[in-house]
Amino acid sequence: MSAKFAFLLLFISPLALAEDCYTADAGSGEVMFRVTQSGAPFSGTFRKFNGELCFDKGRLLRIEATLDPASIDSGLPELDVILKDKEFFAVREFPRVRFSSSSAQSKGDTHTLRGTLEIKGVKRETDISLRTQGSGSKLTITGNLTLDRLQYGVGTGEWSNTQWLGAEVQLSVKAALTPRK
Secondary structure (H helix, E strand, C coil): CCCHHHHHHHHHHHHHHHCCCEEEEEHEEEEEEEEEEEEEEEEECCEEEEEEEEEEEEEEEEEEEEHHHHEEECHHHHHHHHCCCCCCCCCCCCCCEEEEEEEEECCCCEEEEEEEEEEEEEEEEEEEEEECCCCHHHHEEEEEEEEEEECCCCCCCCHHHCCCCCCCCEEEEEEEEEEEE
């Protein structure tokens, strides 16, 4: 049994060693959101997020990322309380928003990832576009995602009326990446 295991390691280990993995966290960037409220643009940030991105020769292979919806900062503390409640993010029941890639395509420094985005327990397949800049320990990543908040149950009840709060939410991320040791 151990000989078979050692034989498998000969093939698996070089693949694992070929990957360069990096971490991203809130201390090195930001996740911003933009939505239309009463016909005017409204934006804010999520203060806590993290992720792991793995590359092979500059080609992005996969990403696992989370953000803490309780860290939302709209600039209006009374609104933040509403956004954390059950009609929006229900942060007590759903403390994380997650994205896990299932495939990736790279063209130079532009990467398109397909994966599962989970918000409030609702999982949907989506594509995220990311761009890398730099190399080695000086690598940064930026990206954008547009989603329909209603598909994830964000903004229910009176908040589901898109006349007052748009359904389309734009997310943008920017972070420095730290090589994982």
